Amino acid sequence: RTIDSLGDLAGKRVFVRSDFNVPLDADRNITDDGRIRAALPTLKRLIDAGAKVIVSAHLGRPKGEVKPEFSLAPVAARLTELLAQDVALAGDTVGEDAKARAAALEDGQVLLLENVRFDKREDSKVDADRESLAAEYASLADAFVSDGFGVVHRKQASVYDIAKLLPSAAGELVFKEIDSLSRATQNPERPYTVVLGGSKVSDKIGVIDNLLDKADRLLIGGGMAFTFLKALGYEIGTSLLEADQVDTAASYIERAKANGVTLLLPTDVVVAPEFKADSPASVVSADSIPADQMGLDIGPKSGTAYADAIKDSKTIVWNGPMGVFEFEAFAAGTKAVAQALEDGDGFSIVGGGDSAAAVRNLGFNESKFSHISTGGGASLEFLEGKELPGIAVLED
Ligand code: 3PG
Numbered sequence: 001r002t003i004d005s006l007g008d009l010a011g012k013r014v015f016v017r018s019d020f021n022v023p024l025d026a027d028r029n030i031t032d033d034g035r036i037r038a039a040l041p042t043l044k045r046l047i048d049a050g051a052k053v054i055v056s057a058h059l060g061r062p063k064g065e066v067k068p069e070f071s072l073a074p075v076a077a078r079l080t081e082l083l084a085q086d087v088a089l090a091g092d093t094v095g096e097d098a099k100a101r102a103a104a105l106e107d108g109q110v111l112l113l114e115n116v117r118f119d120k121r122e123d124s125k126v127d128a129d130r131e132s133l134a135a136e137y138a139s140l141a142d143a144f145v146s147d148g149f150g151v152v153h154r155k156q157a158s159v160y161d162i163a164k165l166l167p168s169a170a171g172e173l174v175f176k177e178i179d180s181l182s183r184a185t186q187n188p189e190r191p192y193t194v195v196l197g198g199s200k201v202s203d204k205i206g207v208i209d210n211l212l213d214k215a216d217r218l219l220i221g222g223g224m225a226f227t228f229l230k231a232l233g234y235e236i237g238t239s240l241l242e243a244d245q246v247d248t249a250a251s252y253i254e255r256a257k258a259n260g261v262t263l264l265l266p267t268d269v270v271v272a273p274e275f276k277a278d279s280p281a282s283v284v285s286a287d288s289i290p291a292d293q294m295g296l297d298i299g300p301k302s303g304t305a306y307a308d309a310i311k312d313s314k315t316i317v318w319n320g321p322m323g324v325f326e327f328e329a330f331a332a333g334t335k336a337v338a339q340a341l342e343d344g345d346g347f348s349i350v351g352g353g354d355s356a357a358a359v360r361n362l363g364f365n366e367s368k369f370s371h372i373s374t375g376g377g378a379s380l381e382f383l384e385g386k387e388l389p390g391i392a393v394l395e396d
Contacts, residue, residue: 001168001169001170001394001395002169002170002175003042003045003046003145003169003171003172004169005167005169006143006145006167006169008049009046009049009050009051009143010049010050010051010107011050011051011052011107012051012052012141012142012143013051013052013054013102013105013140013141013142013143014046014051014052014053014054014141014142014143014144014145015054015056015137015138015140015141015143015144015145015162015166016042016043016046016053016054016055016056016144016145016147016171017056017057017144017145017146017147017148017151017158017159017162017390018035018039018042018043018055018056018057018147018148019035019039019057019058019148019149019150019151019374019375020035020036020039020057020058020059020072020075020148021035021057021058021059021060021150021151022034022035022036022059022074022075023353023357024074028069028073028074029074030074030075030078031357031361032353032356032357032360032361033078033082034356034357034360034372034374035150035374036075036078036079036082037082038149038173038374039055039147039148039173040082040083041171041172041173042145042147042171042172042173043055043079043083043110044083045172046145047083047085047108047110048108050107050108051107051108052102052105052106052107052108052109052111053105053108053109053110053111054102054105054111054113054140054141055079055087055110055111055112055113056093056112056113056116056137056158057072057075057112057113057115057116057148058115058116058117058122058151058158059071059072059075059115059117060115060117061117062115062117062118063117063120064117064118064119064120064121064122064123065118065120066092066114066118067118070115070117070118071089071114071115072089072112072113072114072115073089075112076088076089076112079110079112083110085109085110086109086110087110087111087112088101088110088111088112089112089114090102090111090112090113090114091114092113092114092118093113093114093115093116093118093119093122094113094119094133094136094137094140098111098113098114098140099140102140102141116156116157116158119133121133121157122156122157122158123154123156123157124157127161130155130156130157130160130161131157131161133157133158133161134157134158134161134162134164134165135165137157137158137162138162138165138166141166142166142167143166143167143168143169144162144163144165144166144167144168144169145168145169145170145171146159146163146168146169146170146171146174146390146391146394147170147171147172147173147174148173148174148390149173149174149177149373149374149375149378149379150353150374150375150376150377150378151378151390152174152375152378152388152389152390152391153375153377153378153381153382153386153388153389153390154389154390155389155390159389159390160389160390160393163390163393163394164393168393168394169394170391170394173374174391176371177371177373177374177375177379177382178382178391180349180370180371180373181349181351181371181373181379181382181383183315183347183349183370184315184317184347184349184383185214185382185383185385188214188314188315189314189315189346189347190216190314190315191216191217191312191313191314191315192214192215192216192217192313192314192315192316193215193216193217193218193219193309193310193313193315193316193317193346194211194215194217194218194219194316194317194318194319195219195221195306195310195316195317195318195319195320195337196208196218196219196220196221196222196224196319196320197220197221197222197223197224197225197319197320197321197322197323197334197337197355198222198223198224198319198320198321198352198354199222199223199224199240200223200224200242201224201227201228201242201245201248201249202242202245203224203380204224204319204320204380205245205248206380206381206384206386207319207380207383207384208252209252209384210383210384210385211383212252212255212256212259212261213259215261216261216262216313217261217262217263217264217309217313218256218261218262218263218264219264219306219309219310219337220263220264220265220266221266221298221302221306221320221321221322221323221333221337222320222321222322222323223239223240224240224242224320225265225266225295225298226239226240226241226295227240227241227242227245227246227249228249228252228253228265229265229266229286229287229289230246230249231246231247231249231250231253232253232265232287234286234287234289235288235289235291236289236295237271237289237290237291237292237293237294237295238291238292238293238294239269239271239289239294239295240294240295262309264302264305264306264309265286266286266295266298266299266302267285267286267299267301267302267305268283268284268285268286268298268299268300268301268302269283269284269285269286269289269295269297269298269299269302270282270283270295270296270297270298270299270323270329270330270332270333271283271284271289271290271293271294271295271296272293272294272296272329272330273292273293273294274294275294275296275324276327277326277327277328277329278329279296279329281296281329281330283299283300284299286299286302296323296324296327296329296330297322297323297324297325297329297330297331297332297333297334298322298323298333298336299333300332300336302333303322303332303333303336303337304336306322306333306336306337306340307336307337307339307340308340310337310340310341310344310346311340311343311344312344313344313346314346314347315346315347315349316341316344316346316347316348316349317349317351317383318337318338318341318348318349318350318351318355319350319351319352319355319379319380319383320352320354320355321333321334321354321355321358322334322336322337325358325362331362334355334358334362335362338358338359338362338364339364341368341369342364342365342368342369347370347371348369348370348371349369349370349371349372349373350369350371350372350373351373351375351376351379351380351383352373352375352376352379352380353376354376356372356373356374359372
């Protein structure tokens with residue numbers, strides 16, 4: 001259901017769930033505001049419609065406790081700048097201050113509630129707990145707009161339960177995400193290439209499992225590549241290894257062969273003795289990683305091979321960096337992949353907070369990518385073909 005289905009919103013109170021789970025540095029400065037900017041179309045639309053806008057979001061995992069380091073204050077300040085109008089932050093999530101401020105809103109004004117995860121009922125496994133909190137949220141508003149795509153895979157009070165209590169709709173961002181991600185899940189234009197990185201195979205099992213029946217090419221990089229190299233029987237030095245996933249990785253290598261999926265693993269690797277920005281780096285063949293070295297990036301030959309596979313693809317999904325891109329010496333693999341996506345003319349989807357941050361922080365031109373998803377786990381679960389509770393509840 002679209003925002004249109006909610007009818008005339010002038011003077012109405014609208015409770016919006018956004019995903020403002022943004023990275024902060026030690027001084028609590030936002031280091032990547034992509035998720036906040038992605039929320040603007042819905043917020044502007046509601047402001048223009050004359051609604052009284054009550055926005056909710058989580059930041060981190062404060063586990064039901066009020067902790068100042070998880071306050072949404074930096075987000076309220078950034079929203080104030082981006083919307084060019086004051087966005088007040090309530091002193092609590094759904095307490096006296098939130099209620100008083102929500103009641104005092106004027107048409108077109110925006111209020112941000114404090115971190116929903118300060119209330120332990122928000123992500124409780126007990127339905128009645130979440131429902132009681134959702135009832136309190138619902139008492140603040142006349143309608144609900146779900147726009148936090150990054151959190152639609154969570155069955156939580158402000159994402160799921162509230163939608164059962166108020167006239168509800170999906171916001172602009174949720175629609176855009178579903179539209180773009182569906183280009184990969186429903187009849188993707190071929191060749192369809194998936195590039196997976198990041199540290200853990202275990203985080204990506206569901207998606208690899210699903211894609212081995214769908215993609216034409218699967219390119220593996222990042223820390224998870226070493227578990228695959230181990231499955232090939234290579235020694236991997238002190239590189240990251242998930243010993244309990246080696247058999248799974250081996251079974252994926254076999255299944256790729258059986259299904260005719262081209263599985264590319266790094267053939268060369270950038271290694272260093274330590275996980276440090278200035279640790280002396282060298283390039284070695286993937287089958288001869290020295291015992292005292294760890295792989296921290298894919299090597300240049302692998303980068304070129306991956307870039308070639310990406311450039312002649314018609315649909316590309318990229319999730320997870322190829323190496324420790326935060327350190328200049330180990331950023332080349334991630335840059336090669338991002339550059340190939342920027343240069344190619346296929347439909348390119350970047351998913352996962354880290355790869356989206358890599359695109360922005362390494363200076364790539366966001367507009368050259370077809371879609372940069374705001375979802376981490378949510379976009380992976382979507383690509384896995386799982387039902388996402390925060391979307392399913394809007395369809396019921
Ligand atoms: C994310 O960062 O992927 C979303 O904001 C969800 O956060 P969560 O994994 O803490 O639920």
